[in-house]
Structure formats: structure tokens, C-alpha cells
Amino acid sequence: MAEITYAQAIAQALREEMKRDPNVVMWGEDIVNYNKGGSPYGVYRGLPQEFPDRIFDTPIAEEGIIGIAIGAAMGGMRPIAEIMTVNFTLVAWDQIVNHAAKQAHMFNGQMKVPMVIRTPNGFGRTGSTHSQNFDAWFASIPGLKVVVPSSPADAKGLLKSAIRDDDPVVYLEHLALYHRVKGVVPDGEHLTPIGVADYKRRGKDLTIVTWGRMAVESLKAADTLAKEGIELEIVDLRTLRPMDLSLALESVRKTHRVIVVEEGWRVGGLGGEIAASMQEQAFNDLDAPIARVAGLDVPMPYAENLERATLPFAEDVVMACKAMMANKY
Amino acid sequence: MPKMGFDMTEGTVANWLKNIGDAIQKGEPVVEIETDKTTIQVEADTSGVLLAIAVPAGEKVPVNTPIGSIGAAGETVVSAPLPAPPAPVAVVTEQAAPVIPTPQPPIPNPQSEVKGGTPVTMPKMGFDMTEGTVGSWLKNVGDSIKKGEAIVEIETDKTTIQVESETAGTLLQIVVAAGEKVPVNTVIGYVGDANTVVAAPAPSAPVAAAAPAAVIDNAGVNATPIARRMADELKIDLKKVKGTGPEGRITKGDIEALMESASVSAPQNATVTSATVTSAAVVSAAPIVSSPAPVNTGRVIASPYAKKLAAELAVDLTRTKGTGPEGRIVAEDVKSAAVAGTSVIAKPAAPAVVPVIAPTPAAPIVAPVVAQAAQPKPAPAAAAAPALAGTRREPLTKIRQTIAARLTQSKGTVPHYYVANSVEMDAALAMRVQINESLKAEGIKVSVNDLVVRATALAIKKYPKFNATFAGDALEYREAINIGVAVAMEGGLLVITVRDVDKKTLKQIGAEVPVIAARVREGKGQAGDLGGQTFTTSNLGMYGTEDVIPIINQPDSGILGIGNSVQTPVVKDGQIVIRSMMKLWLAADHRITDGAEGAQFVAEIKRLLENPWALVL
Incomplete structure (x- = not known):
């Protein structure tokens, strides 16, 4: 039990899950090589170096980021698609709503999409097109699961649960919490159940x-x-x-x-x-x-x-x- | 006891078709029930073994009274305060009245559940008990408990009793803490094996729906908003209405149908309300009487919770001032009104209302509801102030609170008048000696009070206005002559009810009264022991008191204060003779009767007591 930040809790969950399951892979924009790496916000410094063949930078193409993740998930991987801010999910909305959320339903459960979309949601001192909050939008789509942790312990526990979930989970983080909110987080296997207040x-x-x-x-x-x-x-x-x-x-x-x-x-x-x-x-x-x-x-x-x-x-x-x-x- | 017809309020157990211990198949007839119209066989709605017969053949009880229990072989039924019998024999009839009560399973507590433990539930300790307060836990979590050992004290408005554990084990969990009030059958704790696991929080279950139906509290009943509003306005107890909407939801149409059937059976020019009242079973409170003008006319604007709370605390919202936006009544206003007692409704159907004062009338009796705005307040300021040095401060028990509220209200709103008369008791006392001599072998004793109770009932037959209640724009006459007898108990006063006194012999009355009083004192009162009286007597003669000037026990028309029989020099035909004289004081509701009627009524009681053979003929 250590007191760590919200960002460190996310990193802990990612590291533990990538160690636990080789099918967990991750890609997104500027998450490996930009600045010092580990996401544009320095959420998981060092992680790309630990898993060089499982964490990738992508072009600026969110529709592709999500689409590839859907395919990988259907093929048996446990991908994490990182979208730099929630605002950029807008160009991938068709992939999220019409594909990720619908596969299990349209194929009677024969096809599952066990993927996580991680993205910072909410304001960030970045103006009208970059400071929006879409939690209600995602929450209105049947076929998705949507989690929004507020504490480091929940950030870790919900991310681990999201990665292990067989449905597409939208994991909404917050820039204002990353490095400012600290809390005690249980070491190791700490799972926060999805769907429990x-x-x-x-x-x-x-x-x-x-x-x-x-x-x-x-x-x-x-x-x-x-x-x-x-x-x-x-x-x-x-x-x-x-x-x-x-x-x-x-x-x-x-x-x-x-x-x-x-x-x-x-x-x-x-x-x-x-x-x-x-x-x-x-x-x-x-x-x-x-x-x-x-x-x-x-x-x-x-x-x-x-x-x-x-x-x-x-x-x-x-x-x-x-x-x-x-x-x- | 099933409700087999719209107007059925009680039924007689004609014959048990099974013996205790007999195996029973679901759907098999178990018992024959007789009403004044018909005899039907009641089928078990569950398979099992007949564990207990609570009401033997030949006895008449109100509907919904548990008459027996079916459960698994080996299961025991704890008879003391009857904590939720395993499966009260319930019923299906083809007459399908709008009102088929179903037995209530224990109400799961939303917060937590113990898997494997035996739930301890809020016992139903009387016909009209709908909720109870956990007084104190006699055991702590983790304590081991023997079967039959007292584990918790339950406080009702009437009494405090100790609840015994049905099983041996460990107190696993306390669900309802001391001081909290919950509906009967609510799980208040768990007893079980010490190794039992406490399960994770379960999703909460609505609690309101489980509250029994003694008070009109339509909150939580599955009904549409418009149906609920109509029911509230018409004082219809929705728990007794069968809904035809989705999932049994009560709709506007159901209420309208009910009103239509009620008005068909009602006297020609009856208003909507009194039509409903006539059809008794649906109604348990009459319209509110307006002594002073209501604060709110027209639609009352109150928050949903304020309405719910008002029903619980018997606060009249038409007389409550709202402090919320646009004058909306909020919960705080209801609480203040309840504390100040300014708009308290006399709750005839509430178990909350007991002492000298009648609680729940059995189904058909419609008590008047009297409300008032201005009345002497029970000095709330003083109550709130810290105790002075040299003063011991003792919080009011529930029974004291109820007595305070009810009698303040009665004295404050009911215009009392008083009429006294002296009765020459020598003949009656002599007759009593003879009667008791003849009953010696049976161990039955007829008291002086029994004589007065019987005389009162016969006088009421002659002066039926004393069997009426004041209902605002009407007097409502009751059929049954039930006489309340005030009984002093530790902690307060209770009125027990002797039913149908006009139809009972002195021997029956003499046998019945001590039994009822003992039951009630021990907190084991049965259906009908309390409430439903039409007139009350209060006897303090045993203390040598000569003049007892009582306060009316609402909704009665009056109360008779009975003094001691004292040997007194009396002038008779110019001679001074010694006679045993007893003083009777009638306190009567001047809205119902006038002094001349009261005087004649007391004179009739006097005449009967002075010619006591009239009491046995």
C-alpha cells in the first residue's frame, strides 16, 4: 500500500497487466517517442522501454487506431487504444459506436471485442475544440462499458478490470487528476468491479x-x-x-x-x-x-x-x- | 383469515381439515372459513407441514389475522411475540375480492445481507402494529446466543418487549441499530453460525412497499400518480386495492371502479367520501374535521417526502405552513408541526395511538379524524431547554409521548361537557356476590367494573348517539357496541377493548377482561384487544377515589369515570339510611350530544345498576 498519484496508478495497472498477459498491447499518438515518452502527459514513463514490442506510436489517425484495436481484439488480443484527448475520438466515432460496440450483438456473442479505449476526458486549458467532456455521449451507447475513476485506487482497479473485460470499455481519465490527486493504492492484484458505485x-x-x-x-x-x-x-x-x-x-x-x-x-x-x-x-x-x-x-x-x-x-x-x-x- | 369479499371484515374458523403435524400439499384445503354469507375451504398456497393453529375452530377473527402456520417439518413457530410466522395460511377464493392480502416475507435490508444466517425480524406484536423501534440490543455482534434467549428489545407505542432468538448461534450482524424505527417483518439482524460470511452490499430494495396496511400511507404502493392522488383525496388505502395495470399497478380506472361499486352499495345521497366510508374495508380514516380554518385550501403543495412523513407522523398538511419555495411544505415543516402538535391528525388506524385512546378500530369502524390549529402546546421550549441544576431529566417514553399528544389534542379540540350522577350500588353489589359464588368453581369473577361496562353497553343501545363518532359533516353510528376499559400499566395507560358487550353475559365479560388485560400488559396483545371501542370507561374506585372526571378517548363520543362505592348516609322517604353510593361522571363530546342526552344516558346506567337483574336478563 503506497500513496501514489492517479497517473502512477494507471501506470501500475498497465505494467501489471502487460506482465500478466502477453496479449495486452497498446498504441496511440506520441506515446513512445514524444518528449520523454510514456504518453504526452508522462503518465507511464519508462513503460514503452519495458515493452518495446507491445507499445507503439501511430500516425495521427484515430479512426485507424480504434479500427486496428477492434480487429486485434476480435483476433484474440487485449488491445489498449490510447486517444490523446477525448476530442479526437470524434473522428473515430463510427469505429467506436458502429463497430466496437456492435460486434457482440450482431454476431450473437460469437465475436467479442475485448479492448480498452483510454483517453483523457474533460477540460485542459485548450479551448473549445480540445476541452470537452463526452462522458454522457459514451454512456448512452449500448454495447460499450464506460468507467470514470476519480481516485488513484479506482484508476488502478478499474483499468485492470477494463483490460480483462470481454466488452469494449471506454476508460475516461482526467488531465486535472493525473499528477495532482494522490491516494493510497493497494499493491498488486487490486480489481475494482465495473458497474459498482x-x-x-x-x-x-x-x-x-x-x-x-x-x-x-x-x-x-x-x-x-x-x-x-x-x-x-x-x-x-x-x-x-x-x-x-x-x-x-x-x-x-x-x-x-x-x-x-x-x-x-x-x-x-x-x-x-x-x-x-x-x-x-x-x-x-x-x-x-x-x-x-x-x-x-x-x-x-x-x-x-x-x-x-x-x-x-x-x-x-x-x-x-x-x-x-x-x-x- | 382471508378476505373473501369486499365488505368482509372478520370470519370464523369453522373447522380445521388438518391437524398439527399433517403434511399438506400446495392447493390442498386446510381450513374451512365461515362468514355470515358462506362457508369456503381455504387452500394452502405452499406445501409443507401444518406447524401451528393460532385460531381454533369456532373463533371469529378479523381478516388478515394469521390463523395458522405452514412450514417445513421440524421448523418451530415461536409463539411469544410471533415474529413473522413461516407462512401464514393464505388463500385463494373464486370470489376474488379487490383485496387479497398476501403474507409478507421478511423485508430484506438494502445495506447488507448475511448468507446462511437466520434473519431476526421486527415482530408483529399486535393486529395493528405496522412498525416498531429497536429499543436496545441485548447482545453484541459476535455474542453467542441460546435458542429462546432474549436478544433485542422492541419498543412499540404500547409496550416494550424482549424478542427471543428462534435459533442458537452467534449474533452475526445488527442491521437496524437501537433507536431506529422500521416496518414489521423488516430484517433487523442475523443469527447464525459464527463462520457465516457477511455478503457484499446488495442492491437496495424498496422498503415502503412492505409496510403493512393499518395506516393510510399510500407511499410505496404501486400506483399511478393520479390514482395515488385520488386515493389520498378519497382516503382510500391503496394497499387494499387490486391494480389492473402493468405489474399490478393501480390505475385511475381501478379507483373509479372502486368508487362506483362503493357508491352503489352506499345510501342514496352519500357523498363520495362517505360512500367509501360505508364500504368500510377500503377506508380507514374519515375526512378531517375543520375546527379552525385550514392554512392551505385547494391542492396542498408538499414535497413527496414531506407527504410520506406527514402520513407517518399523522400531520395534517392542510394545516401545515410550508417554508419551501412558493410555500411548498418540506419535511422540516412536517417535523416542526409534529413536534408542536399543531396539525396532528388523530390517527384512528395507527398503532401509534394507543393510551386512553383507542388505536386501530378493527376494519369496519370508521373513526373520526379531528384536527385543530390552535391548542395548548406541550411547552416545546421547556422541553428543549437543558435541565436546571437539581433536576433530573428523563426523556419521554413512547407511550408517554402518545398519551401527551392524544390527550392534549382531545382536551384541546373536543368540547367536553360533564354530567354526574350517584348510583345506589347495594343491589348490584349483592347480586355480584351471588354471581361470583356461583362462578367460583369456574374461577371466574365478575367485577364492579364489569357491571358498569355491561350497563353502559345496554344504555348505549337505548341512546345510540353515544355509539357515534363526529365526522365533520356527519355523525357516524357504529353497529358494534365495543367498550374500552382503561387499564393502568407500568409506564402508562392503555385502553383494552371488550367487544360486543351488549351481546355478552356478565360471566363472559368477567372471564374476558382479565385475560385481555394480562395479554396486553405482557405485550402479547391479540387482534382486537386494542382499539375499535365506541365508548370508554375509566375506573379508579379501587384507590378509594370518589369522583373520576376523565378526558374523552378519541374518537369516542364519551367516557365514563367510575368512582368507589362508599357507604353514605342517604335520605330515603324522610329517613336517613346507609347506602353504598358510587359516583359516575360522564365526559361527553358536545358536538355529538347535548347535556340533556348525557344526563338521560347516565340516568339509564344508574337505573340499570340499581335494578341489576336487567344486566343479566
């Missing part, structure tokens, strides 16, 4: 349903609010597809108040889906409408101050919680 904090007053970076922001908000006597209960969904709302429902039956916190756009975001599902199943336990904290419905501005105004942070969660506790919703 987790309490990141227990409290009695208000339930936060969230995932990824916003789980980290929500934890900060909880510290602030605790000083004012408001105890948040934070449910980290961890997997967006298949989604496990059992803890969120259990929690709302205790707190009777829910705020869904997500980084992505509010319209068409998962907050709406989660709110709808929860009111269907726990209507009589709600003491206030389910509220949402989400990104503003605008293209991401490049100016730092405007970017900050667009995105949700801990202080937005604090404000929303205070409003709800004051019966303003």
Missing part, C-alpha cells in the same frame, strides 16, 4: 451523485460544508455504463435531498438521466427536486477566467448544497 464520503444531510473529477471537487466541497454543519454523502458512480444507482437510492432514502454533479454540459448530460431514474424509484423520499450542478451550455472559452466560469468546481457544489439546505430548490 462507491461511497466516497458518508453523511446525513444531502446526497451528491457524481463521478470523475467532480467527485474530487465534491469531496473538497464536503470539507467546506462540514465546517458549517452540513454533512454530504458522496456517491461516486465510478462506472457510467452499466450504471449502479443502488447506493444513490439507498442514500436518498436517508437524506431525502440529491444533487447530481457533473463536469459536462447540463443539456443532455447524465444529471438529467440520473435525476429521472431516481425520481422514478425514490419519488416519495424526495424532499426537494433533484438539482444539477453541471458545465455551462457554451463552447469552452479559451480565456482562463472564462473557462473557470464555465466549469463546475467545489465552490459551485458548496453553493448548490447551501441553497438546497435552505429550501431554495
Whole structure:
């Protein structure tokens, strides 16, 4: 058990799984030779040198990166396709949605696509075409599994589970977490099950349903609010597809108040889906409408101050919680 | 006891077709049930062995009362506080009333499950008990437990009892912590082999659906929003309605059909509500009476949870001020109202409401619901303040809380009037001596109180207004003459119910009262022991008290305070003679009767007691 960063946890999972299974291979843009190697963000320094015949740089051709991975997966490999940012998956959307996600269904399970698409999702100080969050998009596609770790332990455990899963798993990382978030990670065989939510904090007053970076922001908000006597209960969904709302429902039956916190756009975001599902199943336990904290419905501005105004942070969660506790919703 | 028809509220076990220990096939007739209309054979809905007969042949019990248990051979049925019998004999009838209750399996707890352990469930300790509070765990997790050993204390509004373990083993897990309230049959802990593994968190199961049906709490019932709203407005208990929608969902059409069938059977000009009331079984609460004007007229805006909570705490939302956006009532408002007691509904169907005060009427009795806005508050500020030096602070027990709330409400909202009369008891006392002499061999004793109870019932027959309840825009007369008898218990006061007193002999009454009182004192009350009374008596004569001026036990029309029989010089025909005089004080609801009626009613009781052979004829 060591305290390591989110990026180091990803590296640990990759290293362990590549050692464990020779069929695990990886390719992406600028992951071997750019800068000092180990992804453009230095997530797994040294790993390409350890596995020179299993980690490859590719041309700038995301459709090809995904397509090759699908073929390799169908052929028996366990490929990891790395897309430099989630924004570049857009050109490979046909491969992901129409091919990776559909094979098992169209061939009655005779054909499986055990691949992982690793990609940083969310903002990154890079403007309107490079700072988007598509977790709700991926989560809406049957045939995919979508995981979004918020802690180093989950980053490791979910990546190992994703590599071993027989379905295509979209593994959404976050630039803002890579080197800033540290946590204790179990050594060796640590698997976080896909499709199981987790309490990141227990409290009695208000339930936060969230995932990824916003789980980290929500934890900060909880510290602030605790000083004012408001105890948040934070449910980290961890997997967006298949989604496990059992803890969120259990929690709302205790707190009777829910705020869904997500980084992505509010319209068409998962907050709406989660709110709808929860009111269907726990209507009589709600003491206030389910509220949402989400990104503003605008293209991401490049100016730092405007970017900050667009995105949700801990202080937005604090404000929303205070409003709800004051019966303003 | 199956419900075999829309208006069936009780049935008689005519004949058991199987003996205890007999093997039973699913679908095989087990017992014959007799109603006033028909006799049918009830088939087992499970295979197994007849483990227990709870209601012997010849006895009449309300519907839904467990009458026996079927289970695996070798399984035992714990009789004490009857924790969820293995499989109450349930029923299929071709008459298929809209209301076929199904036995409730233990409610799995969402948080965790122990595989292999025996669940300890919240026992159902009385006909009208719907939930209970875990008072304290007598064992810790890991403690070994003998079969029959007490493991947990359960508190209801009426009593506290110790629950004994059905099996030997180790307390594996405490699911419901001390102080928490859960519906009956909820798993509160697990006993089993010490090596049993505690399984990982299971997906949560909706709990609300499992709550039994004593109170109108339509939350959690599978119904469409519009059906639920209609049911709430019409005070229809959805748990007793059969749904025809997907997965048995209750739809608007089901409610409309129900209303239609109810109004067909109702008196001509009955309103919708009273039509439903007439059709008894569906209804367990009457409309709310408005003494002061409601705060909210029209549709009440409240959060779903506030509504659910209001049903649980018997808070009247039409009288509750909302502090949420646009005046929405939120849970906090309901809690405040419950604490302040400003908009508390008398819950006739709730087990929560017991003391001097009737709880659940058996099915057909529709109690009035009285609500009020202004009333003396039980000094909440004082209650919240820390105890002064030299003062010991003792939190109210549940029974005290209930007594406080109910009697404050009764005295605050019901206009009481009082009429007293003195009864010459010499003839009655002499007759009682003779009766008891003749009953000596049978070990039955008729008390003075029994004489008064019987006289009261006969007087009610003559003055049926004392068998009515106040229902806002109507008086509702009850058919059965059930008399409540206030019984002092450790920790508080309870009213036990003697049913159909007008049809019972003094011997029957004398035999019945001590048995019911003992059962209730021990926390082993049975269906019908509490609630459903139409009038209550309170006797403090045994303490030498001469004048007992009581407070009405809602929803009764009145209460009779009975004093001691005291030898007193009395002037008779110009002579001073010594007579045993007993004082009777009637406290009556002035909304139902007036003083002249009260005076005549008491005079009739006096006449009967002074001519006591009328009580046995």
C-alpha cells in the first residue's frame, strides 16, 4: 500500500497487466517517442522501454487506431487504444459506436471485442475544440462499458478490470487528476468491479451523485460544508455504463435531498438521466427536486477566467448544497 | 383469515381439515372459513407441514389475522411475540375480492445481507402494529446466543418487549441499530453460525412497499400518480386495492371502479367520501374535521417526502405552513408541526395511538379524524431547554409521548361537557356476590367494573348517539357496541377493548377482561384487544377515589369515570339510611350530544345498576 498519484496508478495497472498477459498491447499518438515518452502527459514513463514490442506510436489517425484495436481484439488480443484527448475520438466515432460496440450483438456473442479505449476526458486549458467532456455521449451507447475513476485506487482497479473485460470499455481519465490527486493504492492484484458505485464520503444531510473529477471537487466541497454543519454523502458512480444507482437510492432514502454533479454540459448530460431514474424509484423520499450542478451550455472559452466560469468546481457544489439546505430548490 | 369479499371484515374458523403435524400439499384445503354469507375451504398456497393453529375452530377473527402456520417439518413457530410466522395460511377464493392480502416475507435490508444466517425480524406484536423501534440490543455482534434467549428489545407505542432468538448461534450482524424505527417483518439482524460470511452490499430494495396496511400511507404502493392522488383525496388505502395495470399497478380506472361499486352499495345521497366510508374495508380514516380554518385550501403543495412523513407522523398538511419555495411544505415543516402538535391528525388506524385512546378500530369502524390549529402546546421550549441544576431529566417514553399528544389534542379540540350522577350500588353489589359464588368453581369473577361496562353497553343501545363518532359533516353510528376499559400499566395507560358487550353475559365479560388485560400488559396483545371501542370507561374506585372526571378517548363520543362505592348516609322517604353510593361522571363530546342526552344516558346506567337483574336478563 503506497500513496501514489492517479497517473502512477494507471501506470501500475498497465505494467501489471502487460506482465500478466502477453496479449495486452497498446498504441496511440506520441506515446513512445514524444518528449520523454510514456504518453504526452508522462503518465507511464519508462513503460514503452519495458515493452518495446507491445507499445507503439501511430500516425495521427484515430479512426485507424480504434479500427486496428477492434480487429486485434476480435483476433484474440487485449488491445489498449490510447486517444490523446477525448476530442479526437470524434473522428473515430463510427469505429467506436458502429463497430466496437456492435460486434457482440450482431454476431450473437460469437465475436467479442475485448479492448480498452483510454483517453483523457474533460477540460485542459485548450479551448473549445480540445476541452470537452463526452462522458454522457459514451454512456448512452449500448454495447460499450464506460468507467470514470476519480481516485488513484479506482484508476488502478478499474483499468485492470477494463483490460480483462470481454466488452469494449471506454476508460475516461482526467488531465486535472493525473499528477495532482494522490491516494493510497493497494499493491498488486487490486480489481475494482465495473458497474459498482462507491461511497466516497458518508453523511446525513444531502446526497451528491457524481463521478470523475467532480467527485474530487465534491469531496473538497464536503470539507467546506462540514465546517458549517452540513454533512454530504458522496456517491461516486465510478462506472457510467452499466450504471449502479443502488447506493444513490439507498442514500436518498436517508437524506431525502440529491444533487447530481457533473463536469459536462447540463443539456443532455447524465444529471438529467440520473435525476429521472431516481425520481422514478425514490419519488416519495424526495424532499426537494433533484438539482444539477453541471458545465455551462457554451463552447469552452479559451480565456482562463472564462473557462473557470464555465466549469463546475467545489465552490459551485458548496453553493448548490447551501441553497438546497435552505429550501431554495 | 382471508378476505373473501369486499365488505368482509372478520370470519370464523369453522373447522380445521388438518391437524398439527399433517403434511399438506400446495392447493390442498386446510381450513374451512365461515362468514355470515358462506362457508369456503381455504387452500394452502405452499406445501409443507401444518406447524401451528393460532385460531381454533369456532373463533371469529378479523381478516388478515394469521390463523395458522405452514412450514417445513421440524421448523418451530415461536409463539411469544410471533415474529413473522413461516407462512401464514393464505388463500385463494373464486370470489376474488379487490383485496387479497398476501403474507409478507421478511423485508430484506438494502445495506447488507448475511448468507446462511437466520434473519431476526421486527415482530408483529399486535393486529395493528405496522412498525416498531429497536429499543436496545441485548447482545453484541459476535455474542453467542441460546435458542429462546432474549436478544433485542422492541419498543412499540404500547409496550416494550424482549424478542427471543428462534435459533442458537452467534449474533452475526445488527442491521437496524437501537433507536431506529422500521416496518414489521423488516430484517433487523442475523443469527447464525459464527463462520457465516457477511455478503457484499446488495442492491437496495424498496422498503415502503412492505409496510403493512393499518395506516393510510399510500407511499410505496404501486400506483399511478393520479390514482395515488385520488386515493389520498378519497382516503382510500391503496394497499387494499387490486391494480389492473402493468405489474399490478393501480390505475385511475381501478379507483373509479372502486368508487362506483362503493357508491352503489352506499345510501342514496352519500357523498363520495362517505360512500367509501360505508364500504368500510377500503377506508380507514374519515375526512378531517375543520375546527379552525385550514392554512392551505385547494391542492396542498408538499414535497413527496414531506407527504410520506406527514402520513407517518399523522400531520395534517392542510394545516401545515410550508417554508419551501412558493410555500411548498418540506419535511422540516412536517417535523416542526409534529413536534408542536399543531396539525396532528388523530390517527384512528395507527398503532401509534394507543393510551386512553383507542388505536386501530378493527376494519369496519370508521373513526373520526379531528384536527385543530390552535391548542395548548406541550411547552416545546421547556422541553428543549437543558435541565436546571437539581433536576433530573428523563426523556419521554413512547407511550408517554402518545398519551401527551392524544390527550392534549382531545382536551384541546373536543368540547367536553360533564354530567354526574350517584348510583345506589347495594343491589348490584349483592347480586355480584351471588354471581361470583356461583362462578367460583369456574374461577371466574365478575367485577364492579364489569357491571358498569355491561350497563353502559345496554344504555348505549337505548341512546345510540353515544355509539357515534363526529365526522365533520356527519355523525357516524357504529353497529358494534365495543367498550374500552382503561387499564393502568407500568409506564402508562392503555385502553383494552371488550367487544360486543351488549351481546355478552356478565360471566363472559368477567372471564374476558382479565385475560385481555394480562395479554396486553405482557405485550402479547391479540387482534382486537386494542382499539375499535365506541365508548370508554375509566375506573379508579379501587384507590378509594370518589369522583373520576376523565378526558374523552378519541374518537369516542364519551367516557365514563367510575368512582368507589362508599357507604353514605342517604335520605330515603324522610329517613336517613346507609347506602353504598358510587359516583359516575360522564365526559361527553358536545358536538355529538347535548347535556340533556348525557344526563338521560347516565340516568339509564344508574337505573340499570340499581335494578341489576336487567344486566343479566
